[in-house]
Amino acid sequence: MKQSHLPMARHRIWVWFLALTLWLPQTHAEDMEIHGSNTIGATLAPMLVEGFLARQGTGPVRVRSNGKDNEKVLTGKHAGATVRALVAAHGSSTGFRALNNGTANIWASSRPAKAQEVAEMAGRANLNDLDSEHVIAIDGLAVLVHPSNPVSQLSIETLGRIFAGEIRNWSELGGDNQTIHLYARDDRSGTWDTFRTLVLGKAYTLASSARRYESNDRLSDDVSRDPSGIGFAGLASVRDSKVLAISDGDAPALKPNQLTVASEDYPLARRLFMYTPGKATTPLAASFIDFVLGEEGQAIVSRSGFISQNPIAVKPELDNSTPQTFRRLTENYQRLTVNFRFSEGRTRLDNKARRDLKRVSDFMSRNNRSPDDIMLIGFADQQSNELRAQMISELRALSVRKALSDLGVGDIAYTGYGHYMPVGMAGGDSGQQRNGRVEVWVRSR
Incomplete structure (x- = not known):
């Protein structure tokens, strides 16, 4: 009689084992896997991984195909151990699915995470948090x-x-x-x-x-x-x-x-992202992200053909519509290739801006610049009257000034330019985000 129940018992054990297997995160075939955007994965991600492994200086980095279209495997040394990294570039949405099911360590995306994706990952990581969302380049x-x-x-x-x-x-x-x-x-x-x-x-x-x-x-x-x-x-x-x-x-x-x-003034500029699963990010992936966001990684971004986030000073070509007052204000200045933008309301800096604060501070140190050499100019989206626009633009510039002061860069000059000189269509979320900005100008030498 007891033997007649054995097939049923085995069936229950098999169902339990299958459920447990599906619940557990999938193991990675390689030591680090980056899945997602073809824009990032075709050239940029392999260059970044190669640079990251090559900086150890303990041997060459091998790059080879694994036999699948738009996939590469890179092998090198990190912390004395052999590391294999896979870059699979099949589209941003495929990268989210791989991060969500535990296949990928890093999701490469040429768009921000969608609200639904943020919600699906909420139990394990906040993809909107500074620890998970990493702007690696501008395209x-x-x-x-x-x-x-x-x-x-x-x-x-x-x-x-x-x-x-x-x-x-x-x-x-x-x-x-x-x-x-x-x-x-x-x-x-x-x-x-x-x-x-x-x-x-x-x-x-x-x-x-x-x-x-x-x-x-x-x-x-x-x-x-x-x-x-x-x-x-x-x-x-x-x-x-x-x-x-x-x-x-x-x-x-x-x-x-x-x-x-x-500066993201160009209307079709976009941020390129890498997302990691918050506290569950592996030490290897976290070390790689730190490298990518640093000066050396951003130099690789520039060599790849994308736009680095390392600020440089340039003299912009002002359009014929540029007011004379603005020309006089900036005539002895060059503009840094960075704008500060805001995530919520009018003065809360977004994740990229929070990292750009240190980049501006580092630029000043490298180039022996003092706070007297810097000027912040705030802008607002179209408002109901000039006074309101002027107030909003000055508050934005003041918020950046305060954030830089917290990093030890104090007493920077700032002003607001109201809702003039828009870089995009006024109104709506897009207008508020693009036109509401703070430009950084540095005195010409």
Whole structure:
């Protein structure tokens, strides 16, 4: 009689074991695994991992394919031990799934974590927290056409209509009489998510005629061979295509370059992220993230074709619409390639800004600059009256001044410029985030 229950008992044990296996985090095939964005994983992440392992100076770093498309395995030394790191670049959404199920140590994403993703991870880590969210580089979403195309700039609104199929011929835009061919990234791509959010929004849907790509480089190469083509890719994948200047609302059209992208003034600038699981982050992954965010890692970011967060001073080309008062205010200054932006309300600095405080402080130390050499200029989004805008812009500059003072950089000059000189369309969350900023200016020598 007892033997008749053995099959049932074995079945229950098997079900229990299977449930336990599914509940436990999956083991990593490699010592460190980075899953996600093709924008990051194609070139930048492998370069960062190679630089991280090479800094130990105990032997060469080997880079090889594991036989799968868009995946690389890097082998080197860290702390005296052999380390194998996998970079799997199949799209930002795939990276979240890998981090969530325990396959990945690091999620590489070319977009911020979505509210649903933050909620799914909430029991283990807060993806919005400084310990989990790491801005590793700034990228400009470049709008690409054939080098022979006479069109040089477009508004975001016009760009949306083009990719929705409402504008179908280049002659409607001052170009040649040619049917427009659309090139777009695939649905798993963070590049696509960024374009859909910033350009298409809720008003437009991508035309079914668009050709879709998993790789930025392949998309750019195909556009550069098609006189009728238009596409979008990360700034590091421009290659042989022509880049258009883009405008948002009444703000001037800007081309992506080191200043406009690093400051995020360019309307299609975006942050590139790596996410880690908070306190569950492995020591190896945490050490790698520290390297990436530091000066050496950011120098690699620059060499890869993306925009480093290490500040430099440049003399900006001021647009004809720039007021004379602003020209006089800044005539003896250069601008640092960093803007301070805010996460909530009007004075709470976001995660990137909190790290940029130290970068500005380090810039001053490296270049023997005193607080007298620095000027902070705050800006506000469009407000109901000038006085309110002026007050908000000054409060923003004052909040950055105080935060720098807490790092030992005191008595910096600051002012507000109200709601003038917007860099994006006024109003809404986007306008508040982009126009509400603090610029950093350094006295020319």
